[in-house]
Amino acid sequence: xxxxxxxxxxxxxxxxxxxxxxxxxxxxxxxxxxxxxxxxxxxxxxxxxxxxxxxxxxxxxxxxxxxxxxxxxxxxxxxxxxxxxxxxxxxxxxxxxxxxxxxxxxxxxxxxxxxxxxxxxxxxxxxxxxxxxxxxxxxxxxx
Amino acid sequence: xxxxxxxxxxxxxxxxxxxxxxxxxxxxxxxxxxxxxxxxxxxxxxxxxxxxxxxxxxxxxxxxxxxxxxxxxxxxxxxxxxxxxxxxxxxxxxxxxxxxxxxxxxxxx
Numbered sequence: 001x002x003x004x005x006x007x008x009x010x011x012x013x014x015x016x017x018x019x020x021x022x023x024x025x026x027x028x029x030x031x032x033x034x035x036x037x038x039x040x041x042x043x044x045x046x047x048x049x050x051x052x053x054x055x056x057x058x059x060x061x062x063x064x065x066x067x068x069x070x071x072x073x074x075x076x077x078x079x080x081x082x083x084x085x086x087x088x089x090x091x092x093x094x095x096x097x098x099x100x101x102x103x104x105x106x107x108x109x110x111x112x113x114x115x116x117x118x119x120x121x122x123x124x125x126x127x128x129x130x131x132x133x134x135x136x137x138x139x140x141x142x143x
Numbered sequence: 144x145x146x147x148x149x150x151x152x153x154x155x156x157x158x159x160x161x162x163x164x165x166x167x168x169x170x171x172x173x174x175x176x177x178x179x180x181x182x183x184x185x186x187x188x189x190x191x192x193x194x195x196x197x198x199x200x201x202x203x204x205x206x207x208x209x210x211x212x213x214x215x216x217x218x219x220x221x222x223x224x225x226x227x228x229x230x231x232x233x234x235x236x237x238x239x240x241x242x243x244x245x246x247x248x249x250x251x252x
Binding site for chain 2: 026038040041042043044045047048049051069070071072075076078079080082083084
């Protein structure tokens with residue numbers, strides 16, 4: 001794929017789609033300004049890595065090798081977000097859940113139950129704030 | 144052997160690794176990675192997911208500063224990282240802490 005754009009005054013005339021996909025995925029969740037800066041840095045370093053490999057490989061293969069060296073973009077994206085979007089936030093390791101249909105049904109029912117509980121609570125609070133008498137406890141009703 | 148065998152040690156000392164390399168002078172990201180790989184005989188390797196976020200974190204901490212320049216081989220401008228005075232002090236502090244910890248641990252062997 002032939003593309004043309006400017007990064008730091010350097011005219012890029014042929015950037016493979018895989019490289020653009022990598023840059024997009026690696027910087028996906030960053031704020032706009034940081035995204036542009038980080039993307040430019042990753043691209044520039046990828047280019048240098050591609051030049052290393054181009055001593056032994058043709059250009060498309062050299063780009064592919066450079067991308068392999070850089071590792072999965074999702075890993076980079078997660079680490080970059082922690083620095084640029086949520087600095088100081090401790091790293092959370094959440095367990096990977098394998099959600100079966102039954103688990104999903106249970107989760108949905110729990111969510112519906114919680115929503116009903118919240119609505120009921122809100123209704124009760126609204127009723128009390130309007131001065132409506134709350135139902136007396138059974139012990140008081142017996143007297 | 145690689146850093147996968149001791150991930151916690153590697154992650155816990157990533158800043159020390161980067162500051163140590165930058166003590167030798169300015170480098171851009173890829174150069175830092177290559178130097179770590181070469182000087183540790185491939186025992187420590189840095190991929191993009193650990194290298195660039197760590198460099199940005201060090202920059203936000205004021206321990207390194209970056210400047211964009213064209214690399215010798217041409218291509219898009221890269222960010223050269225340099226150790227600041229605060230970074231040099233942090234390197235000394237971390238190096239001292241590491242040596243003292245290592246010494247204490249060895250006393251138990």
